[in-house]
Amino acid sequence: DVKVTQSSRYLVKRTGEKVFLECVQDMDHENMFWYRQDPGLGLRLIYFSYDVKMKEKGDIPEGYSVSREKKERFSLILESASTNQTSMYLCASRTDPYTEAFFGQGTRLTVV
Amino acid sequence: QKEVEQNSGPLSVPEGAIASLNCTYSDRVSQSFFWYRQYSGKSPELIMSIYSNGDKEDGRFTAQLNKASQYVSLLIRDSQPSDSATYLCAVYEGSQGNLIFGKGTKLSVKP
Numbered sequence: 654d655v656k657v658t659q660s661s662r663y664l665v666k667r668t669g670e671k672v673f674l675e676c677v678q679d680m681d682h683e684n685m686f687w688y689r690q691d692p693g694l695g696l697r698l699i700y701f702s703y704d705v706k707m708k709e710k711g712d713i714p715e716g717y718s719v720s721r722e723k724k725e726r727f728s729l730i731l732e733s734a735s736t737n738q739t740s741m742y743l744c745a746s747r748t749d750p751y752t753e754a755f756f757g758q759g760t761r762l763t764v765v
Numbered sequence: 766q767k768e769v770e771q772n773s774g775p776l777s778v779p780e781g782a783i784a785s786l787n788c789t790y791s792d793r794v795s796q797s798f799f800w801y802r803q804y805s806g807k808s809p810e811l812i813m814s815i816y817s818n819g820d821k822e823d824g825r826f827t828a829q830l831n832k833a834s835q836y837v838s839l840l841i842r843d844s845q846p847s848d849s850a851t852y853l854c855a856v857y858e859g860s861q862g863n864l865i866f867g868k869g870t871k872l873s874v875k876p
Contacts, residue, residue, distance in 0.1 A: 693868070696809075698863055701863065743809070750797070750862040751816070751857060752814075753811045753814050754811075759807070
């Protein structure tokens with residue numbers, strides 16, 4: 654079975670904190686993604702990675718960075734959390750650009 | 766900016782009816798198309814993928830693709846209350862390889 658695991662289901666952080674969201678996949682997938690999902694705005698791509706140590710900005714990268722040191726792990730970093738980063742964060746992975754992506758269970762982050 | 770458009774709904778159908786969900790996309794070179802189902806508070810799960818023009822059937826679900834019209838649809842036959850969810854259309858955007866999502870259509874199946 655396909656498995657994408659996000660480190661936390663719910664997270665509460667304070668404004669200004671540095672926040673790490675971790676995602677691990679066990680399918681040897683090349684591509685990994687971070688999205689955020691907000692009511693009325695749908696899924697918006699923050700960053701994606703096609704390979705280890707490779708990253709590309711998505712549509713809304715401001716305030717975020719990523720790290721992919723190993724193939725199976727893709728981390729999203731909020732450098733200085735702000736209240737407008739309160740959202741559902743979804744990690745996904747896939748074999749290649751032509752195949753379906755599989756999602757983790759999501760992390761609901763609240764910044765207070 | 767490549768776009769994927771869906772009617773936000775809500776789309777309400779009676780139990781046992783056919784639900785028809787539609788999606789249009791702007792990128793003419795897109796090759797891969799996906800339908801995901803998302804229950805409230807959960808992450809999206811894949812229902813169907815389609816790559817060629819025409820119909821693809823899987824159980825009660827049929828995906829239809831028309832690349833000339835840049836249109837992809839999902840039909841759900843014999844709709845059940847458990848089908849009530851938000852359905853997301855996703856398109857592989859050719860130039861950069863992004864997977865772009867529509868905002869989703871909320872489906873409600875009434876018993």
